[in-house]
Amino acid sequence: MSIATLQADTLAQRLADSGLRATPQRGVVYDVLLRKRDHPTADEVFARVKAERPTISLATVYNCLETLVSCDLVRTVHFERGPTRYCPNLRPHAHFHDERTGKTHDIDLPPALLEKVKSILPEDYDAKSVEIIFRGKARN
Amino acid sequence: MSIATLQADTLAQRLADSGLRATPQRGVVYDVLLRKRDHPTADEVFARVKAERPTISLATVYNCLETLVSCDLVRTVHFERGPTRYCPNLRPHAHFHDERTGKTHDIDLPPALLEKVKSILPEDYDAKSVEIIFRGKARN
DNA sequence: CAACCAATTGGAATGATTCTAAGGTGCAAG
DNA sequence: CTTGCACCTTAGAATCATTCCAATTGGTTG
Structure with a gap:
């Protein structure tokens, strides 16, 4: 069972709270973040997601990440001069x-x-x- | 007297410590940062510097800022998704x-x-x- | 003065992200 | 159902910040 399945209700719940849909793309992006918590960039997430969903586009990955951030399921981290990195750790x-x-x-x-x-x-x-x-x- | 003049020895000193030259461009860039401490972006610094030194290039502004940072006279700040901002406040x-x-x-x-x-x-x-x-x- | 290394410059190149326009999807009302 | 509509996804173009590059200029030292 994928990690996302365990958290699927959480994700669906949070999305619903914001009036958003639980699409497969959002599920996979979130799952990828939960599986390897190494603060990946959008490009890295894209590569990982593509492995199991080859038709997804980079734009969608950006959209999904942005959605997850707006639901407070993911936060962004910024180091100097680098691309945005994503972190699913909700604890302070x-x-x-x-x-x-x-x-x-x-x-x-x-x-x-x-x-x-x-x-x-x-x-x-x-x-x-x-x-x-x-x-x-x-x-x- | 310009603010930079007051600090000119500081600047020259720090540059010398790193084996670098005290060029007019570096002086003006540093002066601009000291005069208006509103955490400007490189573009904003460029615009301000240009007012008194119209021939300076954007590349030089980036170079000077980088130099000032490497001398610990300026630090960078990053807010999400935005350009780098520069801060001459040396106190913690x-x-x-x-x-x-x-x-x-x-x-x-x-x-x-x-x-x-x-x-x-x-x-x-x-x-x-x-x-x-x-x-x-x-x-x- | 000559030679050299540092610094500046403009423009091209890169990298990350956002925008845009077109097509797909699923729920909801009739 | 089935039609309409708002939400989503997609590919590629566009934008923005920054870095790279190659040529020139400037200052220092031998």
Whole structure:
């Protein structure tokens, strides 16, 4: 059973909540993101999806990714000068970008710290999201 | 006296430290960044610089910005799907991106908090830099 | 002065993303 | 049902930001 099947109701649910349809393309794109959580680019997602659905177009992959983001099932990450990367991890987390390997790791963000970080904002600033990106090297 | 003049020695110093020349183009680009700290894009910097140095090319602006970044006099900020933006604020700070106005504000980052944030990293992760981006609306 | 390396320039090339127009799909009302 | 319509997908063109390239200019050093 594919991972997406386990999550299919979640996906269908979220899409329905936004008045959108649960199309096969959206299902496969989401499944691909869940299966290999290495923060792929749209092109990489396209390549993976194509393996099991050869007729899909790049434009559709962009559309599906955008849809998933708008449903809060996926978030985007941006490293300098690079293409957008996609992350299906819904828990609050930071990203560590390893300069040596080019890989990105999710770092769990304790709720208390998240609050503390938000507290540096002046009264009249209302943050809807916080993104924390580390850059450096991971030893080993 | 231009702002750059005040900082000219800083700039020349930093460039020299990296074995680079203090060219007029670099001076003007840096001056423009210091004068209006609104996180401009390369195109915006180009437009501003052109006003006082009409013969400069866009490629040179990109080159100068890259040089300033490599000297640690300027840092880059990235918001989703947008062009790179440049920031001459050297103090540790986060960025708040106002969705309503599209403007970006610097938020001072207390050193203690910065440490606390870094402390969520596992032992073997060595972060060279941390970037914190808030997104939301500023009331008023 | 000569030689050399650094820096600038304009234009071409690249890469990522968005746009557009045309065709397909599925639900809903009659 | 079956027709209409809004949603989706698709291919390819267009756009935007950035980088590359090759030629020229400029400054420094021997």
